[in-house]
Amino acid sequence: xxxxxxxxxxxxxxxxxxxxxxxxxxxxxxxxxxxxxxxxxxxxxxxxxxxxxxxxxxxxxxxxxxxxxxxxxxxxxxxxxxxxxxxxxxxxxxxxxxxxxxxxxxxxxxxxxxxxxxxxxxxxxxxxxxxxxxxxxxxxxxxxxxxxxxxxxxxxxxxxxxxxxxxxxxxxxxxxxxxxxxxxxxxxxxxxxxxxxxxxxxxxxxxxxxxxxxxxxxxxxxxxxxxxxxxxxxxxxxxxxxxxxxxxxxxxxxxxxxxxxxxxxxxxxxxxxxxxxxxxxxxxxxxxxxxxxxxxxxxxxxxxxxxxxxxxxxxxxxxxxxxxxxxxxxxxxxxxxxxxxxxxxxxxxxxxxxxxxxxxxxxxxxxxxxxxxxxxxxxxxxxxxxxxxxxxxxxxxxxxxxxxxxxxxxxxxxxxxxxxxxxxxxxxxxxxxxxxxxxxxxxxxxxxxxxxxxxxxxxxxxxxxxxxxxxxxxxxxxxxxxxxxxxxxxxxxxxxxxxxxxxxxxxxxxxxxxxxxxxxxxxxxxxxxxxxxxxxxxxxxxxxxxxxxxxxxxxxxxxxxxxxxxxxxxxxxxxxxxxxxxxxxxxxxxxxxxxxxxxxxxxxxxxxxxxxxxxxxxxxxxxxxxxxxxxxxxxxxxxxxxxxxxxxxxxxxxxxxxxxxxxxxxxxxxxxxxxxxxxxxxxxxxxxxxxxxxxxxxxxxxxxxxxxxxxxxxxxxxxxxxxxxxxxxxxxxxxxxxxxxxxxxxxxxxxxxxxxxxxxxxxxxxxxxxxxxxxxxxxxxxxxxxxxxxxxx
Numbered sequence: 046x047x048x049x050x051x052x053x054x055x056x057x058x059x060x061x062x063x064x065x066x067x068x069x070x071x072x073x074x075x076x077x078x079x080x081x082x083x084x085x086x087x088x089x090x091x092x093x094x095x096x097x098x099x100x101x102x103x104x105x106x107x108x109x110x111x112x113x114x115x116x117x118x119x120x121x122x123x124x125x126x127x128x129x130x131x132x133x134x135x136x137x138x139x140x141x142x143x144x145x146x147x148x149x150x151x152x153x154x155x156x157x158x159x160x161x162x163x164x165x166x167x168x169x170x171x172x173x174x175x176x177x178x179x180x181x182x183x184x185x186x187x188x189x190x191x192x193x194x195x196x197x198x199x200x201x202x203x204x205x206x207x208x209x210x211x212x213x214x215x216x217x218x219x220x221x222x223x224x225x226x227x228x229x230x231x232x233x234x235x236x237x238x239x240x241x242x243x244x245x246x247x248x249x250x251x252x253x254x255x256x257x258x259x260x261x262x263x264x265x266x267x268x269x270x271x272x273x274x275x276x277x278x279x280x281x282x283x284x285x286x287x288x289x290x291x292x293x294x295x296x297x298x299x300x301x302x303x304x305x306x307x308x309x310x311x312x313x314x315x316x317x318x319x320x321x322x323x324x325x326x327x328x329x330x331x332x333x334x335x336x337x338x339x340x341x342x343x344x345x346x347x348x349x350x351x352x353x354x355x356x357x358x359x360x361x362x363x364x365x366x367x368x369x370x371x372x373x374x375x376x377x378x379x380x381x382x383x384x385x386x387x388x389x390x391x392x393x394x395x396x397x398x399x400x401x402x403x404x405x406x407x408x409x410x411x412x413x414x415x416x417x418x419x420x421x422x423x424x425x426x427x428x429x430x431x432x433x434x435x436x437x438x439x440x441x442x443x444x445x446x447x448x449x450x451x452x453x454x455x456x457x458x459x460x461x462x463x464x465x466x467x468x469x470x471x472x473x474x475x476x477x478x479x480x481x482x483x484x485x486x487x488x489x490x491x492x493x494x495x496x497x498x499x500x501x502x503x504x505x506x507x508x509x510x511x512x513x514x515x516x517x518x519x520x521x522x523x524x525x526x527x528x529x530x531x532x533x534x535x536x537x538x539x540x541x542x543x544x545x546x547x548x549x550x551x552x553x554x555x556x557x558x559x560x561x562x563x564x565x566x567x568x569x570x571x572x573x574x575x576x577x578x579x580x581x582x583x584x585x586x587x588x589x590x591x592x593x594x595x596x597x598x599x600x601x602x603x604x605x606x607x608x609x610x611x612x613x614x615x616x617x618x619x620x621x622x623x624x625x626x627x628x629x630x631x632x633x634x635x636x637x638x639x640x641x642x643x644x645x646x647x648x649x650x651x652x653x654x655x656x657x658x659x660x661x662x663x664x665x666x667x668x669x670x671x672x673x674x675x676x677x678x679x680x681x682x683x684x685x686x687x688x689x690x691x692x693x694x695x696x697x698x699x700x701x702x703x704x705x706x707x708x709x710x711x712x713x714x715x716x717x718x719x720x721x722x723x724x725x726x727x728x729x730x731x732x733x734x735x736x737x738x739x740x741x742x743x744x745x746x747x748x749x750x751x752x753x754x755x756x757x758x759x760x761x762x763x764x765x766x767x768x769x770x771x772x773x774x775x776x777x778x779x780x781x782x783x784x785x786x787x788x789x790x791x792x793x794x795x796x797x798x799x800x801x802x803x804x805x806x807x808x809x810x811x812x813x814x815x816x817x818x819x820x821x822x823x824x825x826x827x828x829x830x831x832x833x834x835x836x837x838x
Contacts, residue, residue: 161282164260164294172197172430172678173310176410178439179489179673181322185410186402188304189427193263195304196314196398198329199430199678202293206334209308210292211378212343215371218252221292226253226283227276253279255346256295296331301342302349303398311342314398315354336382337365337389344368354395362390406442408495408511409435413671430678436489436671441482441788445492448783449478453497453760459779461723466775473771475745476505478760479512480784481651485658485755487688488667491788493651496763507763516613516647517759520773521566521585522737522746523644525705526656528582528590530597530605532701532830538579538708539808539827541815542589544571549595549639554627561639563587566738566772567718574717575812575825583714585736590642599638606648608696609656610666614646644737653748654757660709660733661750663800664702665693699802700830706799707828709733709749724778725749727786730796734781736773743767745776749785753794756785801828808834 163169173196174187188196214221220228228251250258257278265271282291301311309331312318316338318330334342344364345352354361369383378386404410413435417426451457452467453475459466469475482492495511502508528536544565551561565571565587574580581589594602606614614633623631637646651669659666670691675684708714710733712726719725725734725747734749745760745768758777761768768776808829811818817838818824 158281158285160261161278161285164256164298165286165290169260170197170199170298170430171306171428172199174426174429174431174433176413176433176435178406178435178437178442180438180440181327181434182405182439183319184405184435184437184439185407187414187427189424190304194428195300195306196310197297197306197430198309198313199297199307200293200309200329200331202289204329204332205293205296205308206332206339208336208339209296209331209334209342212336212340212368212372213252213292213296215375215377216343216368217255217346219371219375221252222288224251224253224283226251226279226281250275251279252295253282253291256291256298257282259298259300299346300349301345302353303355305398308342311345312338314401315342315395316393317401335386335389336378337386337393340368340372340386341365341390341393354393355397358393358395361395362387365390405439406437406493407499407509408513409437409442409490409493409671412493412511412514416671431683432674432676432678432680433672434674434676436484436491436673437493438491441791442492442494444787445480445482445494445784448780448787449480449494449497452780452783453478457779459775461779462775469771469776472769473776474762474766474769475760475771475776476503476762477507477512478758478777478780479515479650480780481513481654481757482784482788483654483658483669483755485661485750485753486667487691488655488658488670488693489673489688490651490669490671492784504764505762505766510763512759512763513650516649517744517761518644518646518739519648519653519746520644520737520739520744521587521590522653522735522748522773523646523648524582524585524590524642525660525709525735526606526609526611527594527597527602527642528578528708529609529660529697529701529705530601531578531593532704533605533697534597534601535833536578536593536596537815537827537829537833538577538704539810539815539825539829540578541576541813542578542581542592544576544581544586544588546570547588547592549591551639561591563591563640563643571717575823577812577815577825577827579708579711579714579827580717582708582735583711584718587643591639594639594642599634599641602641603633605697606656608666609659610668610696611648611652611656613648613652614641644739650746650757650759653746654755657733657735657748657750657757658755659696660702660705661752661755661799662693662702663699663802664695664697666696667691667693698830699800700805703799703801703805704828704830706733706750709735710799719774723774724782725774727751727782727789730789730794731798732785733799736778738772738776741767742769742771745771745773747773747777747781749781751785751789751794752797752799753792754785754788756781756788758784804831805829806831810835811838814838 160169171189171194175183175198176185176187178184186196188194218224218228254275257275261278262271262275286294297307297309299308300306301308303314305311305314309329312330312334316330316334318333320327320329321333322328341354341361344367345354345361347364351357352361352364366387369378369386372378373380373383413433414426417433421429421431453470454468456465456467458464466472477497479496480492480494481490483490493511493513495513496506496508498506499508547562548558549561549563552559553561556562566585570588571584571586576586576589578589578593580586603614614637623629623636628635633646655666655669670686672684673686673688674682676682710731712721715723715725725732725736730751732749732751734747737744737746737748743761743765746758748757750756758781760777760780805828807826809818809824809826810816812823812825814822816835819838
């Protein structure tokens with residue numbers, strides 16, 4: 046057999062090399078001829094018979110076919126199925142694509158990392174701003190009502206009930222604590238289940254993927270590309286943060302329905318739970334959840350609108366049963382515990398947020414919001430998650446609101462008049478009132494009631510309008526400011542300023558004489574007793590006050606008012622004054638002078654109460670303060686008011702303040718007009734107070750103070766209609782008295798008198814002239830600032 050026949054038949058080299066064996070040489074097949082992937086090269090075609098009876102051409106063709114078959118058997122032992130080939134090609138292609146885009150995936154993850162860190166640090170999350178009273182009682186929650194916004198309060202993992210954590214794992218992601226952010230088995234299981242039911246009955250997303258979707262892809266279509274991005278970021282997030290942190294992030298971001306983002310907002314809303322606060326920390330609502338509450342909440346994120354228990358309680362309870370059963374199967378709870386939770390849930394009564402959370406102290410809260418808006422910006426205030434602790438005492442505020450309502454709208458026994466009176470809205474057409482309570486030493490607003498009824502929108506009440514900030518004529522309540530300016534210029538309480546018919550050199554078209562000729566509110570003049578400044582102020586007589594402002598001058602009075610915090614006179618509406626005096630071009634000085642002594646220039650109740658508080662604080666003005674502290678969403682202080690070191694400014698001397706306080710607290714001096722036992726007298730302590738009643742009975746005031754408390758009251762009608770035969774002592778006075786008595790007892794203030802400065806001493810002058818008495822003249826004794834006691838008779 047020649048060489049070719051030997052190879053065709055297998056020969057001695059069967060299963061071996063395609064070349065004759067050469068001792069010491071062992072080449073791999075790929076290095077041998079014919080091993081390059083092409084058939085072996087055949088020798089030239091023989092031209093003679095080889096001796097086996099087969100024509101040479103046929104024998105050559107047979108050898109070639111056999112050789113090709115052997116080559117194919119060696120290099121392709123069996124045919125690969127087509128699906129396997131396709132899978133192999135797809136795998137290789139995917140690997141090629143992955144290897145070529147791995148850098149891009151990593152770059153994408155790095156680009157999204159700041160967003161993920163913001164979620165972890167809750168910097169990118171809108172959060173609810175809360176306004177509290179001074180004792181931690183919630184007054185109001187501020188949040189953005191626009192699309193994809195709502196209420197949220199971030200809570201730490203350690204403050205979340207373990208029951209809610211377990212229920213969430215049971216409801217959303219059984220392998221949460223073990224998976225790497227993506228659960229491939231869960232995805233396949235969900236696909237198989239959905240294919241079987243031909244509908245979406247099970248999701249394959251992990252809690253981590255849901256977190257990524259909710260925060261980064263909530264408004265994007267659910268394409269394969271988006272899902273792939275979510276998976277990449279979920280895996281990266283799991284590498285970046287521990288599982289407990291991811292759970293914390295999820296429970297603070299997931300939507301629970303009814304504008305509740307995060308478990309804390311949902312717990313407060315659906316179960317009416319409130320944080321329990323001490324002086325050092327607050328226990329959030331989500332820490333107080335029991336099994337029934339936690340399992341119900343855990344079921345809501347699957348379809349928060351459908352399962353919202355305030356609108357679809359049966360669906361929410363059905364979903365809760367699924368969650369509880371899953372918790373049983375995972376060994377988290379017993380069947381008995383699940384049954385008890387279901388029974389408890391049947392008793393739940395769910396109400397929308399708007400029905401269970403109402404604003405408290407609404408006028409004060411809006412006053413604070415206006416300040417915060419200018420400080421923080423409106424959108425930042427809505428989304429910033431700030432905690433604002435105010436100066437308001439909610440207990441006092443509620444009592445003030447009750448006193449105002451009862452005095453105007455219920456029958457009251459009036460000890461001053463010795464009979465039952467009212468209700469004032471019927472008998473005297475007094476429909477509205479406002480009250481401000483302040484601390485003179487710190488400026489803190491302890492209460493602010495802006496109307497008799499916040500929900501009464503009648504023209505005479507207009508309850509949502511804050512009358513404590515409205516500009517109204519103060520009447521005689523402005524007189525102490527005029528006299529304070531006079532005392533600075535050397536006048537004294539025992540000075541005689543007669544109360545008789547007086548025509549002042551100011552033109553007045555409404556006067557028969559053509560000049561300003563005021564009268565007293567009782568249409569009488571008083572000459573039967575010494576008309577000292579003390580008596581003139583205490584009994585609120587007009588003629589001495591106008592005489593005083595003529596001496597002091599408009600600019601000096603205006604200067605005193607500004608120092609005391611009354612800045613509205615410059616900006617007050619002059620139209621009514623110009624109309625009354627038929628002087629369309631009148632300036633403030635021309636219009637208000639000299640009638641400013643009678644309170645014709647408009648001021649607000651808050652301003653006037655602050656001015657009286659300055660008298661109480663021995664001449665040091667502390668501007669009104671409404672905010673004690675502001676913290677960020679993590680509780681870090683951003684602002685804190687130091688009540689121990691208030692930013693007070695001396696507005697007038699302590700000696701002048703003492704003279705005003707001495708006069709306004711003098712009970713006996715008031716008796717000429719008001720008699721004993723009037724509402725300006727407190728049961729167990731001195732109190733300085735002044736009433737005010739405007740022309741035609743449109744405004745009614747009482748403002749007063751002790752060394753520890755300042756209270757201002759306005760009463761009237763918001764539509765400026767006249768009241769019927771009621772003055773400050775009978776309208777606003779009883780409200781002032783009740784508020785002052787209650788607040789003084791609530792804070793246990795000592796019953797102390799006003800402190801006399803060292804430069805103020807008693808002196809005696811003539812009761813007829815106010816100068817040194819002549820022999821036989823009646824005399825009066827009073828306080829004098831050193832250097833002001835008269836030396837002539």
